[in-house]
Amino acid sequence: MKKQLSDYNAYTLADLINDEAFILWVLQPDETTNTYWQNIQKAYPTLNPSIVSAREIVLSMRFETDSLSAPEQQQLWQNIAAKTVLVKKTGKIIPMWYRYAAAAVVVGILCCIGILYSVNQKVNIETPYGELKNITLPDGSIVTLNANSNIKYDKNWDKDEIREVWISGEAFLKVNHLHKTGKIQKHERFIVHTGAVNVEVLGTSFNVNDRRGRTEVALLDGKxxxxxxxxxxxxxxxxxxxxxxxxxxxxxxxxxxxxxxASWKDGKLYFRNVPMAKIFDYFEDIYGYKVVVDDPKILEKRLSGALSAKNRDVLFKAIGLTLNISITPKEDSRELVVTSK
Structure with a gap:
């Protein structure tokens, strides 16, 4: 709840820096907050120099908003407000130098917290249904993330620590080979955590798939x-x-x-006598549709061949023509209706 205008009669620089409403106005201004603070400046013109100085201090820490999400920023301010009390409302007059020193301490705390967030922050990337994403890791390794998948890793990789990523869904990785000769150093190790399995590599290309309680790791080259x-x-x-x-x-x-x-990363799907039940599971994972069949025998049909997966509708039509079935996506119910022709 916003304060009354009279509450700002005796406000100082330190009070402004510790005022959540003021901080939110500086960092995330809108029409309502602009009007509110314009009224304060008109009512108390002697407060304007402190407002200008306080804005400069808050904006000097603007770098935090580049690495913190909105919920993280809100939580950060709440934590600071809970642990930091600059001025207690008593009958004593606090020297101005003490208030400025207190403000400087708060700025130092904010900077330290911002640096810790930046250094320790994890990158969390998710792909929506039907989309792939190419990601370059801090060491130059390349990850192709399949649809409906997730990867997490530290934003900054310590040169003396193991390279680690966490993957759910499906991804193809081409790991940067750091080890040349001699004993393997700690930073030369690369570990992928997926499901209940840990995959350790030095430099190689491989595919990981962690869906439906089953984890698969396929190796193209390396070890x-x-x-x-x-x-x-x-x-x-x-x-x-x-x-x-x-x-x-x-x-x-x-x-x-x-x-x-691993051909999915290139927009192709290869099937060798694969039952349609398994292919429909794949469609549910990748496109987000619930498959509904009018005849259970359709699930027993098998498919062989190479198909382009770059266009979902073309893919469905090609399979339908091959197996004499109709595959129709229903966007309103998120169902994939499969019927015999």
Missing amino acids: ISLGLNADAAKQLILAPGDIAEYANGKLIKKPINVVEY
């Missing part, structure tokens, strides 16, 4: 080792052409055509 969160001692080594699958508490390895497996 990776897989371990479980629950049993880090057990390691599974993959060679190019291997895929590791974790489901129901078991981690197994088998050969696969990984080029076709």
Whole structure:
């Protein structure tokens, strides 16, 4: 709730810096707050020099808004307001130098907090249904994030620490190879955390898929080792052409055509005698539709071939023509209606 105009009669620079309404006006002005503070300046012209100085102090810390989201900014101000009391309303007159010193302390606290947020902040990237995104990590590694997927990593990577990312959904990674010779250093290690599996690499290209309680890791080139969160001692080594699958508490390895497996990043889908039930699961994960079939036998049909996935409607039509079925997306109900022709 905003204060009455009379509350600002004895306001000082320190009071303004500690006033949440003033800070929000400076950082996020709108028509209402502009009118409110214009009235204050008209009512108390002697307060104008302090308002100008306080604005400069708050705006000098504007760099924080580039790295903090709106909820984070609000929480930050709330924390500061809860822990910082500059002036207590008593009958004593507090020397002006003390008030300015207190204001300087607050500015220092804000700067330190802003720096800590900037250094320790995590990057969190999500892709919507039907969209891919290419991401360059701090070390130059490239990640292609599939639709309906998420990646998290530290904004700043310490040169003396392990490179780590957290992935849910599906992603293709091409890791920057840092190790050259000798013993592997800590910063040369690269670990992907996905589901219950940890994937460690030095420099390689591989695909991770973590959906529906099943985690798959397919290796194109290089070498990776897989371990479980629950049993880090057990390691599974993959060679190019291997895929590791974790489901129901078991981690197994088998050969696969990984080029076709990871072709989604290039806008292509390869199917080799794949049941439509599994393909429809993929469509639900990628496009966000609930599949509804008029005949359960459609789920038993199998599909083989290479199809372009760059256009969703063209993809649905191609599959429909191949299997003599109709695939119709219903936007209002977010259903994919599949019927026999």
